[in-house]
Amino acid sequence: MKLAVVTAGLSQPSSSRLLADRLASATASALGPTSVSVLELRDIALDVTKNLLTGFPSPALRSAIETVTGADGLIAVTPVFAAGYSGLFKSFFDVLDVDALEGKPVLLGATGGTERHSLVLDYQLRPLFGYLRAVPVATGVYAASSDWGSGEASGALQRRIERAARELAGAMAGQTASPSAGGFVPFEQLLAGAGD
């Protein structure tokens, strides 16, 4: 199984990357042998912007997109900036073809300084991936600074990570439908709707 991980954290170290790694590791444990590819969007941020301006991806961005579209499942983690997903995170998904993630199981993650933004998963990320016709698993994982502390809080985070990872692994293992190819329509069919 191939698992792609996209994280939009910008700092080093980044708590989004930390969450992404934990989600990836828990998913891989649940799945068995898994090839995990982690994409730090920071590394291709300029390429994403250039794609917005020119309409086509650079070789580096194309390779990143192929990693994501070719995976059996995706973990997508964004930091919360100004009450929403980061602009870089959104821009990366803006440059994908609209059907690039069709049917793909996705685990949604977000990080922030405070718990108050935790619904960003359900109010922002879930509709985005719904639009892209991806299949987000039921549990999303939001980690605030307080969740990274020791004790009860981090135990709760770990339980959410494991639950979400089990859901993603289950969706990846049970996935049968492959994305539709092309959208090619023979001309007789196109012409059937035209005048005569």
Place this chain on the structure above:
Amino acid sequence: MQFGIFTVGDVTTDPTNGTTPSEYERIKAMVRIALKAEEAGLDVFATGEHHNPPFVPSSPTTMLGYIAARTSKLILSTSTTLITTNDPVKIAEDFAMLQHLADGRVDLMMGRGNTGPVYPWFGQDIRQGIPLAIENYHLLHRLWREDVVDWSGKFRTPLQGFTSTPRPLDGVPPFVWHGSIRSPEIAEQAAYYGDGFFANHIFWPKEHFQALIGLYRERYEHYGHGSADQAIVGLGGQAFIRPRSQDAWNEFRPYFDNAPVYGHGPSLEEFTEQTPLTVGSPQEVIDKTLTFREHFGDYQRQLFLLDHAGLPLKTVLEQLDLLGEQVIPVLRKELDALRPAGVPEAPTHESLKAARDAALV
């Protein structure tokens, strides 16, 4: 092999001196560029059709008719004619008229335009882009081939016993190309009718167009017009040429950096690496253009974009001299030598007329 230029007709400020041509100056410059194309030994001049600033060419057959009167060999074409928002009856008449005036030196390229808002300006619905292109072209195709047409469709009033005038010159309709940047339906449409397919090619990596041209070739064969390698393919290209490569880079860079389409994005180095744009000496343009054949197979028409991003008229005319004197003669020779015997030239009025007459015998 046909070589030519295609123009968008943009009015763009020259970033090196801040001057902006008036519409009058830009329109006259486009005409001057077309006349120069003939002088420089090019085969084709194609103009875009746009109905919003900063573009000036809203009335292609008016401009091409004027150019026809002042040239004798140049093939006049479009890049593209909006098959979605122009009434197909008016396209049939305008281009047949132009055909007569230009002694047959006319073909045209169908397209859907580059801006959504154009649909309501001409009373059409943007959500119907592909169905409009299919139905309108089907009617246009009949209007040029049947003297009396009864027709009804979804997008315009029915026709009863209608004859579009003038009839095509010698009874031979203008050859049609279909241009598309991303729609397999248009490649399929071109294949169905045995028309040409033109891949704009510029501004995008080649992989993007290989799939479309591959589909067109395969379906051209499927519909029985010939083998896949006999399908009629045209490609765009973009070049800035100076005798010395470094001069070309230095002079073009500010235009590139500020260009409306790709400016303020990738570097000139990245863009020349990733797209067909060539900046350099005549030999570099020759070398890059020869790779197009390797990527897309033997093809029939190569059009270059030379006059955009605010480049001054004088510079564009110098580009045409370099293209005509040092690039195209070499490309013509090389590509003709490489082309297998069974691969046809691009159809012209004369060749279509000869083929029609041969079929009647």
